[in-house]
Amino acid sequence: MQRVSERSEVEPFYVMEVLKAATERQRTHGDVLFLCAGQPSTPAPAAAREAAVAALQDGQVMGYTESTGMLPLRQAIAAHHRETAGIEVHSDDVVVFPGSSGAFTALFLAAFDPGDTVAMTRPGYPAYRNSLSALGCSVLELDCGAETRYQPTVAMLETLAEPPAGLIVASPANPTGTVIDTRELAKLARWCEEHGTLLISDEIYHGLTYGREAASAWATSRSGVVVGSMSKYFSMTGWRIGWLLAPPALQRPLEVLTGNLNICAPAIGQVAAIGALTSGHAELDAHRERYAANRDLLIRRLPDVGLGDFAPPDGAFYAWCDVSHLTQDSVAWCTALLEDCGVALTPGVDFDTVEGHRKVRLSFAGATEEVAEALDRMAASPLLKG
Ligand SMILES: Cc1ncc(COP(=O)(O)O)c(C=O)c1O
Known part of the structure; x- marks a missing residue:
């Protein structure tokens, strides 16, 4: 039998599992709005890319x-x-x-x-x-x-x-x-x-x-x-x-x-x-302004979508929302939402070992139009009509 250590028996990082499912749906349907991964949708700042290109060309x-x-x-x-x-x-x-x-x-x-x-x-x-x-x-x-x-x-x-x-x-x-x-x-x-x-x-x-x-x-x-x-x-x-x-x-x-x-x-x-x-931060500060606009949009519209129970985020690009009125199984619910309307959210089980099955995390690091489109799709989804 193949040897595997007991210590390796840890929980998966579910965000990565969701990302895998969302990437597969993107391949087959091409319609996914990625509100799952905690990463900016923008490239590295120009100065970083230029430094890398110059080093390679040299x-x-x-x-x-x-x-x-x-x-x-x-x-x-x-x-x-x-x-x-x-x-x-x-x-x-x-x-x-x-x-x-x-x-x-x-x-x-x-x-x-x-x-x-x-x-x-x-x-x-x-x-x-x-x-x-x-x-x-x-x-x-x-x-x-x-x-x-x-x-x-x-x-x-x-x-x-x-x-x-x-x-x-x-x-x-x-x-x-x-x-x-x-x-x-x-x-x-x-x-x-x-x-x-x-x-x-x-x-x-x-x-x-x-x-x-x-x-x-x-x-x-x-x-x-x-x-x-x-x-x-x-x-x-x-x-x-x-x-x-x-x-x-x-x-x-x-x-x-x-x-x-x-x-x-x-x-x-x-x-x-x-x-x-070692370069200016104007490009990065513009990203922050976009995240701030996304945050304002979510604070304004999440209650209408049925996800009104969350702490307005002071920073980063996440909203931690209660979905206990919609499901007691956030993993199944996020899977169903992805299948229903192509919106990828992260089930709370990643972050909370006790309450996570009643929570989801939205990442608003993407484009404002995508966040708005995700809100429209969720508003139309039967899964949000608790
Ligand atoms: C709170 C926190 N710490 C650490 C990390 C790891 O980030 P990285 O390894 O990309 O620096 C993350 C990634 O999402 C995070 O959210």
Whole structure:
């Protein structure tokens, strides 16, 4: 019999399964509106593409780079944090990975041992839970409802029998788009410092907020880790460049681990990222304005479509909607909706192990016309007439 480890028995990342079904429907019907994947529909900024093209035309080798990333990239990332968050960051603080997903695996290995407990929100980003489980860590889900805007609080941590080894926060969050209040984030950072809990602050949606500031955890405490990525604000998901701002004690373990796990992040992605980080942001800010228009459209029209129960997102490009009046099986319902009208949404089971069968996530990262068309199709679908 073929050997397969027990640790690999984790939940699939359902978004990817939905994307597969939607791509197949697109092949056979050509009518899909992709509101499932959390990715911009726009290409990398012109400066990134130009930098990549120039490097290829020059015949640059594109070989392995330093494990922690090319120095000019680490310098550009440090400068980006200084400019956007007003925090002092040095290139030595930055470790570059193949996407923030690659960063999480190395960080969990660097910081936690099997059996350690790591807390995260429910609802929350599923890959944290599934990767931690595969590595033998115990995941403690903090039940975060609408009353705390789906974000954790110090009061929740105070109720725990003992401090966890780690706490992961995401602001703006996936799947809710909500931002942690700046003072609460500072309180969480201080609590973690005092209790020996490693705070992991996923800030990959920074730059994508709508009238509400998202603070950086490093503005309060540098003993935590900040997670960044080129994927979202910079519209570069497939280029696979992410990074960590790490305290000194974790820098060398992260370098050693990523050297073994990945050798380095893709060289072409690093070159393109330098281009994006060192040029103006007008193109990217225009994307944000489009997301803001999409958000306003959803806030206005979702109640008429029958999906009125959601927290207006402060950032990212997601709406987390209750569908309990329509179904108790969000996976079957999303499959039926795709079949009925070609609208691809993500079932909530990915993000919430308890309530997810009554929730769906809409991603509004696409074109405004597509979001409007999806709303029209949903309004006409019998599946929305609960
Ligand atoms: C909250 C959050 N963190 C991390 C990631 C991983 O992003 P990447 O590996 O592209 O940097 C995602 C992707 O959707 C996400 O939503």
